[in-house]
Each structure stands twice: as C-alpha cells, then as structure tokens.
C-alpha cells in the first residue's frame with residue numbers, strides 16, 4: 001500500500017463495486033440477449049423452412065424430374081441447410097454484435113484519452129481488414145465445395161434407405177458403401193487443401209496482429225518522448241486497445257464462419273427464388289363455385305407432347321380422343337405407348353407442346369388447377385400410401401369424411417373384410433409407403449380413397465393389376481354397381497362419373513363402352529371389345545389372342 005496514494009483504497013473500492021454491478025448486469029443482459037437471438041433464429045429458420053417447403057410442394061411435376069432435385073437434395077435443402085440460419089442468428093449474431101459494440105466503445109474511449117494514441121492504434125487496422133477479407137473469400141468457396149460433395153452422400157443415403165428391399169435383394173450393400181466411400185473422399189481431399197490455405201491465411205492475420213502491437217509500443221515511447229502524451233494516458237489507451245484484441249480476433253474468425261454458413265444457404269435460396277410455372281399461369285380459384293361439379297366430358301385435340309427431361313423424344317404425336325360424360329373408356333396398347341402420359345396431361349402435371357386438352361369443352365388451362373384436380377380421381381399401379389393409419393389413408397384429401405363413409409368406401413373397394421380382421425382395424429398404421437401391406441391391399445385402399453373423393457372423372461392406371469382375378473372382378477363390379485360410368489360414385493345422384501381405365505389384362509376392360517388402342521403416342525383403333533376382336537388383323541384382336549392363348553397354356 002506504500003506505493004499508492006492516500007485515497008487509493010476508496011477509489012479502488014468504488015470501482016470494485018461498479019465492476020461487480022456491471023458483472024451482475026452482464027449476467028441478465030446475456031440471458032436476455034441469447035433468449036431474443038434464440039427466438040429470432042428459430043422463427044427465421046421456421047419461416048424459411050415453411051417458404052421452401054411451400055415452393056417445393058407447388059412446383060410442377062417436371063421440376064422434380066431434374067436430376068438435381070432428388071429426394072435427398074430437397075430434404076437436405078429444406079431440413080439441414082435451413083438450420084444454418086438459426087445457427088447464424090442465435091449463436092453467431094449475438095457474439096458479432098457484442099464484438100462490434102466493444103470495438104466501438106474502445107475506439108471512442110481511446111480517442112477521448114489521447115487521439116494521437118488512438119490514431120496510432122488504429123492505423124494498422126487496414127492490415128487486419130485485408131487479411132480478414134481474404135479469409136472471408138476463401139471460407140465462402142470452401143463451404144460451397146464441401147456442401148456440394150456431401151449432397152452426393154445425402155442422395156445416396158436417402159435412395160438406399162427408401163429402396164432398401166431392392167438394395168438387399170440385389171445384394172448391393174457393398175456397392176453402395178463403395179460409392180459412399182468415394183463420396184466421402186471427395187470432401188476430404190477438398191478439406192485437406194483448404195485447411196492448408198485457411199491456416200496460411202490465419203497465420204497472415206495473426207502475424208499482422210503482433211506487428212500492430214510492436215508499432216503501438218514504439219508510438220507510445222515516441223509520444224512520451226516528444227511530450228505529446230503522459231505515461232498514464234499511454235497505458236490507458238494501450239489497455240483499452242488491448243481489451244478489444246479478443247473481440248477483433250473473434251470477429252475475424254466469426255465473419256468467415258457466418259459467410260460459409262450463408263453460402264450453404266445459396267441452393268435453398270435459389271429454390272425460393274424460382275416461380276412454379278403451372279401455378280404462375282393459374283386461374284384464380286374464385287372463378288369457380290366450390291359446389292360446382294364438372295359433367296365429365298373429356299377431349300384431347302391434336303395433342304403433342306415430350307417430357308421436359310427428354311425434350312427430343314415425342315411421346316404423344318397429334319393425339320386426339322373425345323370421351324362423352326359418363327362413358328367407360330379403356331386405354332390399351334403396348335408398354336410405352338403413352339397411356340399414362342394421357343392421364344398426366346389430363347391432370348395437368350405437364351403442359352402439351354401442341355394441341356389442347358378439354359374438360360366439358362373448355363381448355364383445362366382455363367380452370368383453376370386445384371379445383372380441377374379435386375374433380376379427378378387417380379389410382380395408380382403403385383399406389384402411394386402414407387405412414388398413417390388405414391383410416392387416415394382412405395380419408396386422405398377428404399378430411400371431413402365420417403367413419404361410416406370411410407367404411408362404405410372400403411367395402412366398395414372390397415377391403416373392409418381384411419381391415420376388420422386386423423387387431424387395430426382402421427387404426428392400423430401401414431408403414432412407410434404402405435410397406436406392411438400386400439400390393440393388392442394397397443391398391444384396394446387407394447381405390448377406396450378415390451371412391452371417397454367422389455370424382456367426376458375416374459382414372460384407373462393399372463389400378464387392379466395386383467389383384468387376383470376374383471378380387472378384381474368384385475372391385476370392378478362394385479364400382480359398376482355404384483354406377484361409375486353412369487352416375488356419381490357412391491351417390492345416387494344424376495351427376496355422371498366418366499371413367500378411363502388403363503389395363504394390360506384385357507379382361508379388366510372388356511366391359512368398357514369404348515376401348516382405345518394406342519401405339520407410339522397415337523390412337524390406332526377404337527371401338528367396343530366385340531368390334532375390335534372381330535377385326536382379325538387389328539392390334540387389339542392380336543393382343544387378345546395372345547392373352548387368351550397364354551391363359552390356356
């Protein structure tokens with residue numbers, strides 16, 4: 001105490017109390033700050049996820065067929081990448097704000113103490129800025145490369161998991177692991193090179209930092225020597241400067257980190273920026289009365305079409321067909337003739353390159369898309385069931401349906417008996433993509449789902465192909481008894497249900513009003529089963545003879 005002035009004890013005591021209170025305040029302000037940033041980060045992440053998911057769901061079918069829009073890629077964009085925004089805001093932004101404010105306070109204080117000293121202290125700052133900017137640029141490129149390489153691994157994982165039965169039956173586990181290993185080696189190589197580059201840049205920044213200290217000390221001595229600063233002020237200014245050192249260092253580390261995190265978001269933001277082509281041109285929903293129902297007339301007028309992913313291959317070539325409301329029409333023909341494509345165009349999954357698709361004599365582009373799709377029921381060969389209960393799967397898209405309506409639809413689809421035999425009945429969860437059910441059971445649940453929708457146009461794309469002959473007969477006659485092709489399914493109303501059935505098994509379609517035979521994207525024959533069979537040189541009669549002979553053999 002001998003070295004200190006008389007009131008030193010009192011002054012130190014006063015500052016100790018102030019410091020104690022500041023510490024206390026810091027405790028609460030930190031909690032508050034992290035709470036706010038955490039909340040803002042979580043909100044920003046959720047908003048971004050919602051916006052991205054909505055763009056993905058509203059995208060046209062063709063967009064999903066682009067190789068870069070695989071399930072793995074889109075899942076990574078919507079789930080993983082978006083978490084970066086939370087990391088940046090919640091974890092990094094608060095620290096960045098703290099660093100910037102302490103640097104600003106230190107600048108003001110050291111200028112107030114001695115502006116010459118402050119000038120000397122900050123004269124070296126541009127060196128740090130240059131080093132920092134170099135770091136930022138290198139970190140940004142680095143992050144993009146690595147995330148691109150990891151996308152291969154993500155796609156590989158999701159594809160292998162969702163197709164695990166095929167993978168296992170073809171014993172492809174080793175091959176997939178080999179591909180995964182290759183996908184992992186790529187980022188490793190990138191990381192090795194980039195680490196060296198990153199380390200060198202960090203070295204430059206630290207080297208400049210130490211040089212600044214040296215210049216600062218020399219200036220201190222020079223200023224004292226010339227009588228332009230007191231020793232006390234020099235120490236104060238130097239101390240203030242020294243206190244900002246960790247903040248400046250942290251800032252230079254954090255900024256590249258934030259930049260690389262934001263670079264990861266680039267592909268997600270690209271998705272967000274895109275405009276979905278079909279929706280952009282859509283007719284407002286308000287132009288249709290929700291209660292209105294289309295009558296069911298369908299016409300294709302000189303429709304030509306190529307899939308966007310194979311633009312040079314013409315799938316439909318001047319395809320024309322007129323279907324009356326309530327007619328039962330069958331589309332048959334060799335594999336690849338374009339039958340399912342006809343359905344895809346009617347549902348407006350794609351736009352024809354030429355010609356028009358009409359429903360009730362009106363171009364389908366003049367209907368609101370969602371409204372139109374609600375009137376059309378599609379059952380596919382490989383029906384997609386969701387990992388939900390059977391009740392929820394049948395009621396999918398008809399959330400207001402009562403239990404009685406669901407049971408009625410299941411009965412019509414000849415699946416009620418099977419469901420009733422399950423211990424959990426309609427509450428049985430069917431597994432991922434309905435993996436806990438047989439192909440035929442899945443098809444019948446999908447038919448029940450569509451029956452419940454009471455569509456004006458029913459599209460059956462090999463919808464009963466997995467059923468045995470007897471089961472198929474029961475389902476088809478149940479649909480016929482309910483009046484598909486005559487009146488609305490499941491209701492004794494005067495409204496009609498037009499049905500178009502695609503089938504390879506000709507017995508499925510023999511009762512159709514009109515059978516349309518397609519080959520290479522065009523109609524080659526048209527007529528009733530009897531008429532077509534009697535044309536002995538016709539495509540249909542040839543197909544029929546082959547099937548009858550096959551059945552006899």
Ligand SMILES: Nc1ncnc2c1ncn2[C@@H]1O[C@H](COP(=O)(O)OP(=O)(O)OP(=O)(O)O)[C@@H](O)[C@H]1O
Nearest residue numbers: 065307309310315334335336337338339340341342
């Ligand atoms: N999404 C797609 N992208 C590119 N080409 C496609 C796509 N879907 C189908 N194709 C091609 O279009 C042609 C017609 O296919 P489509 O599924 O309409 O035939 P299909 O008559 O229903 O055949 P199948 O009886 O085997 O189901 C085929 O050559 C097929 O390879």
